Amino acid sequence: MKKVAVVGFGNIATRHRRNLRFLFPNARIFGMSASGRSIPELPSDCDEVVTSIEELAKNNVEMAIIASPAPFHSRQAIQFIRAKIPVLIEKPVTTSVDDGEQLLQEVKRYKTPVAVGYCLRYLSSASEVKQRIEKEELGKIYNAFIEIGQYLPDWRPNKDYRGCVSARKELGGGALFELSHEIDYCQWLLGPLTLKFAEQRSVGDLGIDVEDCVDIIATSKQSTLVTIHLDFLQRKAYRRCRLIGEKGVLEWDLINNELIKVTPETREVLYSSRNWDKNQMYINMLLDFVSLINGQACNAVSLKESLQTVRFIEAVKANYPLESN
Numbered sequence: 001m002k003k004v005a006v007v008g009f010g011n012i013a014t015r016h017r018r019n020l021r022f023l024f025p026n027a028r029i030f031g032m033s034a035s036g037r038s039i040p041e042l043p044s045d046c047d048e049v050v051t052s053i054e055e056l057a058k059n060n061v062e063m064a065i066i067a068s069p070a071p072f073h074s075r076q077a078i079q080f081i082r083a084k085i086p087v088l089i090e091k092p093v094t095t096s097v098d099d100g101e102q103l104l105q106e107v108k109r110y111k112t113p114v115a116v117g118y119c120l121r122y123l124s125s126a127s128e129v130k131q132r133i134e135k136e137e138l139g140k141i142y143n144a145f146i147e148i149g150q151y152l153p154d155w156r157p158n159k160d161y162r163g164c165v166s167a168r169k170e171l172g173g174g175a176l177f178e179l180s181h182e183i184d185y186c187q188w189l190l191g192p193l194t195l196k197f198a199e200q201r202s203v204g205d206l207g208i209d210v211e212d213c214v215d216i217i218a219t220s221k222q223s224t225l226v227t228i229h230l231d232f233l234q235r236k237a238y239r240r241c242r243l244i245g246e247k248g249v250l251e252w253d254l255i256n257n258e259l260i261k262v263t264p265e266t267r268e269v270l271y272s273s274r275n276w277d278k279n280q281m282y283i284n285m286l287l288d289f290v291s292l293i294n295g296q297a298c299n300a301v302s303l304k305e306s307l308q309t310v311r312f313i314e315a316v317k318a319n320y321p322l323e324s325n
Contacts, residue, residue, distance in 0.1 A: 070172030138245025149234030
């Protein structure tokens with residue numbers, strides 16, 4: 001890659017520019033703000049700032065990453081797709097099914113490579129979980145319990161959390177979209193989900209107008225009963241998945257990058273890499289996207305898969321509206 005671009009100047013955009021510099025040290029890295037505004041100084045790991053996607057196309061950019069707020073994704077991605085510039089779109093791919101369907105139509109027409117940035121699939125323990133399920137080591141899976149909780153004010157301690165994307169409805173904030181990794185990996189592991197019940201709440205303690213706590217019950221095609229809990233409230237970060245099957249239980253600790261199998265006879269550590277650098281997820285995701293661009297085998301998250309997650313979230317929002325205390 002000789003010319004690459006990142007749209008957005010937030011934390012995730014900064015990470016992507018740094019990783020692009022690492023992977024392609026001689027590449028020219030272009031930056032563009034989410035709104036297209038000009039900025040007085042060059043951000044880190046950025047050689048040039050432009051104000052439009054048209055400028056990026058004129059500069060023959062070979063790859064772009066969209067790391068802007070989710071409501072901007074569709075409009076920006078369509079411009080890249082029509083310009084035949086491969087684009088990696090940060091999660092969630094869009095905030096509406098209609099926008100996602102339009103993206104699918106554009107990709108079908110222009111054949112531009114597109115992937116979505118659900119980086120948790122690149123956590124090293126994630127592939128271990130996937131392989132165990134595919135090998136049917138648990139037999140029939142009866143239940144899945146998925147939970148993530150992390151205190152929103154701790155995400156970016158140097159900024160007022162109430163002004164960040166996660167806390168603002170107009171920028172696609174709220175626990176459902178911001179923590180949609182859990183919905184994505186659940187459907188990656190167990191297949192499409194059918195929503196049975198949900199409750200999304202704003203408990204009021206954080207002073208934000210988006211949901212900060214969500215509880216979901218769904219089923220898979222194999223009749224696994226799935227319980228998903230998402231929140232911005234837990235003071236100590238927690239991220240785990242527990243799969244109960246006829247031959248045992250898998251306990252996946254995503255923070256400690258560890259997988260344990262429990263049977264009546266044993267409690268066996270199947271995988272543990274607590275010191276694994278989490279940035280490697282993002283590196284591996286970029287490398288996988290390059291493989292997609294080059295027509296090579298890859299595991300990049302497809303537009304169709306990510307739209308399935310948006311469709312599920314839209315069902316939650318439509319059928320079980322936000323409750324505020």
